[in-house]
Amino acid sequence: MGVEKITLIILHLLGASVWLGGLLIFVVGVLPKANKSQSIVPTRNYENAFHIAGMVALTLQFLTGFRLAMIYVGGMKGLFDFSNHGAVLFLWKLVLILISMAVFVIFKKKLKAAKDDDPCSVSPFVVTLLVLALGLMVLGLGFSR
DSSP states (O other): OOHHHHHHHHHHHHHHHHHHHHHHHIIIIIHHHHHHHTOSHHHHHHHHHHHHHHHHHHHHHHHHHHHHHHHHHTSHHHHTOTTSHHHHHHHHHHHHHHHHHHHHHHHHHHHHHOOTTOGGGTHHHHHHHHHHHHHHHHHHHGGGO
């Protein structure tokens, strides 16, 4: 295994750890506290604090994942040759990424518009993002064989 591939894998796993860890903390720690206090302030505070780190982690994952997919399937041409499983996994990951982006945009709009005493209005979107992130992780494991 080459140095490039090892470096990309380490960076990709680091980005995944930050993104999934942040979402898990959000779902398991922040949302229950916000629901218990009936205030959206903890949710807004956490999202504001995590936003930059989360976006950096996602960008890192996207760039390293794209390059890793190209390595695994044999270049850009292989990404669109659907006779191999790598290209199919790549397509499914792109679909989940696009869905995640749409859910995130809706979440941000709902978070801005949410009343201060209604933290439950954004909870389904955060849980959906976590489920989509876990789906991306599972699909990513398909490349490792």
